[in-house]
Amino acid sequence: MRGAALLATALSAIAAAVAAEPPAEPRRFALGVELSAAVGPEDRGFFNYTSYEDSTQRLARLSLTAEWHVAERVALLGEVRDENLGRPRVYALYARVRPWRDRAFDVQAGLIPPVFGAFSRRRYGSDNPLIGYPLAYQYLTSLRSDAVPGTESDLVVTRGSGWLVRYPFGWGNSDAEPGLPLVNALRWDAGIQVHVGSGPLEASAAVTQGTLSSPRVRDDNGGKQVSARVAWKPVVGLVVGVSGARGDYLSREVVDSLPPERRGHYAQQAWGVDLEYSRDRWILRSEAIWSRWQTPMLERSLGALGFTAEGRCKVLPGLYAAARLDHLGFTRIDGPAGRVSWDAPVWRMEAGLGYTPVRHVLAKVAYQHNWRDGGRVRERALLTSQLVVWF
Amino acid sequence: MRAARLPVLALAVAAGSATPRLAGAAAGSIRGRVEVTREPPAPQARPSIGELSMPSPRDLPNRRRSVVYLEAAPQGAFEEHEGRAVMDQRHETFVPYVLAITAGTTVDFTNSDRTYHNVFSLSKPRRFDLGRYATGQSKSVRFDRPGVVRVFCEIHSHMSAFILVFAHRFFATTDADGRYRIDNVPPGAYTIVAWNDGEARETRTVRVGEDGGVLEQDFVVR
Numbered sequence: 001m002r003g004a005a006l007l008a009t010a011l012s013a014i015a016a017a018v019a020a021e022p023p024a025e026p027r028r029f030a031l032g033v034e035l036s037a038a039v040g041p042e043d044r045g046f047f048n049y050t051s052y053e054d055s056t057q058r059l060a061r062l063s064l065t066a067e068w069h070v071a072e073r074v075a076l077l078g079e080v081r082d083e084n085l086g087r088p089r090v091y092a093l094y095a096r097v098r099p100w101r102d103r104a105f106d107v108q109a110g111l112i113p114p115v116f117g118a119f120s121r122r123r124y125g126s127d128n129p130l131i132g133y134p135l136a137y138q139y140l141t142s143l144r145s146d147a148v149p150g151t152e153s154d155l156v157v158t159r160g161s162g163w164l165v166r167y168p169f170g171w172g173n174s175d176a177e178p179g180l181p182l183v184n185a186l187r188w189d190a191g192i193q194v195h196v197g198s199g200p201l202e203a204s205a206a207v208t209q210g211t212l213s214s215p216r217v218r219d220d221n222g223g224k225q226v227s228a229r230v231a232w233k234p235v236v237g238l239v240v241g242v243s244g245a246r247g248d249y250l251s252r253e254v255v256d257s258l259p260p261e262r263r264g265h266y267a268q269q270a271w272g273v274d275l276e277y278s279r280d281r282w283i284l285r286s287e288a289i290w291s292r293w294q295t296p297m298l299e300r301s302l303g304a305l306g307f308t309a310e311g312r313c314k315v316l317p318g319l320y321a322a323a324r325l326d327h328l329g330f331t332r333i334d335g336p337a338g339r340v341s342w343d344a345p346v347w348r349m350e351a352g353l354g355y356t357p358v359r360h361v362l363a364k365v366a367y368q369h370n371w372r373d374g375g376r377v378r379e380r381a382l383l384t385s386q387l388v389v390w391f
Numbered sequence: 392m393r394a395a396r397l398p399v400l401a402l403a404v405a406a407g408s409a410t411p412r413l414a415g416a417a418a419g420s421i422r423g424r425v426e427v428t429r430e431p432p433a434p435q436a437r438p439s440i441g442e443l444s445m446p447s448p449r450d451l452p453n454r455r456r457s458v459v460y461l462e463a464a465p466q467g468a469f470e471e472h473e474g475r476a477v478m479d480q481r482h483e484t485f486v487p488y489v490l491a492i493t494a495g496t497t498v499d500f501t502n503s504d505r506t507y508h509n510v511f512s513l514s515k516p517r518r519f520d521l522g523r524y525a526t527g528q529s530k531s532v533r534f535d536r537p538g539v540v541r542v543f544c545e546i547h548s549h550m551s552a553f554i555l556v557f558a559h560r561f562f563a564t565t566d567a568d569g570r571y572r573i574d575n576v577p578p579g580a581y582t583i584v585a586w587n588d589g590e591a592r593e594t595r596t597v598r599v600g601e602d603g604g605v606l607e608q609d610f611v612v613r
Contacts, residue, residue: 065437073445236525
């Protein structure tokens with residue numbers, strides 16, 4: 001939080017200069033509220049869990065957002081979330097400044113939206129046509145940031161159990177804890193970002209404390225993540241994005257616990273391609289994310305590829321149908337019984353309906369089927385409903 | 392919820408001794424000014440938390456424009472209309488913010504922005520969803536049932552507008568100075584309503600004499 005505060009303070013100097021100019025529009029303050037509640041059966045395969053306790057299929061969330069335009073080109077934005085009546089936490093808190101009036105150049109600092117990919121910046125309840133998250137943004141792999149596998153066997157025995165991982169011969173934290181997703185869509189990272197362009201070509205870059213899979217408010221390893229995205233909009237309705245990110249993901253504690261010759265910096269590196277095409281009553285979206293984690297005790301890096309494709313079609317005023325196909329695959333390692341993927345590949349199909357009786361209410365029902373090539377539960381079907389109310 | 396009164400009231404026919412008639416006497420006019428003293432609330436918009444840049448500048452809708460109408464129309468006023476009107480989308484704003492039409496009118500929703508818009512309404516008198524369409528394109532909706540239709544853009548949460556669909560022609564939208572004029576009103580007693588920004592704000596009773604003439608009726612909307 002201190003880092004974010006420092007960045008925000010630094011940005012406030014620019015903001016103060018910009019704010020000194022008289023505002024062209026009336027200063028405004030906007031508040032937003034989103035309440036969503038998903039009710040589904042117990043996910044015994046932990047396909048939808050985002051931690052050991054929380055599943056996207058059984059999630060009640062209250063989200064309060066605020067945007068305060070303190071001047072024409074300075075805004076403060078924030079979001080506080082409460083999930084399943086737990087402790088409220090700050091999801092976003094940052095300053096947005098446009099230093100030059102006539103240039104599409106913006107700076108944001110604080111707890112900022114991720115520049116990588118497309119899904120993380122969408123509002124979960126109302127911008128997500130279905131109830132589940134794409135696997136790449138939610139599914140917990142068997143890799144951790146506070147512990148490292150000592151051998152390939154450590155990974156083989158934990159395949160398909162990323163919701164609670166403990167490496168028998170690992171280093172670092174020996175408690176069982178959840179693993180990392182490729183990209184964590186439930187937390188935003190602290191740092192500073194710039195955005196350039198407002199036409200067919202836009203670019204964003206950020207320097208943040210954590211990584212895609214482990215966003216952080218407070219740095220825990222002395223390394224920063226650099227991420228960037230270029231978006232190309234050749235025609236109205238078509239967006240093609242290319243993203244990249246690299247940052248140290250292992251905590252200082254686990255690195256310090258390693259043998260001296262293995263200590264160093266271990267990065268998560270990721271590339272992403274996202275595509276969105278919309279026209280008339282259709283929206284088609286697709287994302288592919290390739291992530292690679294360096295591991296200190298294994299010969300090779302561990303890779304994972306997430307692919308998702310979804311479509312939404314409005315069939316009547318207020319009623320839409322949507323479907324998503326998802327896959328998460330992993331590179332192979334040499335295990336005791338031969339070559340095997342370091343985590344169990346997962347497939348997911350989700351299809352559902354959304355109905356808006358009045359503008360601020362959205363009711364969804366979705367059927368989701370999951371398959372996994374490993375773990376205790378290898379297949380699980382879920383029928384879930386969700387109610388979203390927003391203002 | 393007061394806005395929901397409009398369809399019922401617009402359909403009502405005046406009755407009793409003061410029943411207005413369309414023919415047989417000189418028609419009059421009602422004119423005046425609607426002064427809106429209340430400060431229009433800021434347009435509703437969801438905070439742009441997930442954006443990477445400052446939202447592009449947009450126009451503010453003119454929420455001081457009012458519609459003045461006769462609550463009970465004269466007998467025989469319910470003839471068919473097949474007019475056409477335009478509601479443009481410009482700088483992420485519906486223009487005009489308030490459109491008053493007669494039932495049977497077709498409204499063209501043009502898109503003058505360089506981004507997609509997706510006009511829709513979930514109002515009972517007319518539910519529709521035009522989907523996403525780009526600049527220079529236009530899609531049309533015919534409004535056959537009287538009532539208040541709230542119009543939104545699915546992509547831009549700050550965009551909204553009103554379409555007031557009347558079963559008769561005795562209404563007028565105020566001009567930039569707040570002035571209105573309703574012509575060809577048959578003799579009789581009427582309840583006249585000033586509607587502003589989603590609600591029927593002020594109501595008056597007026598009487599158009601047998602010799603027609605021009606009646607002055609001002610309103611102050613607070």
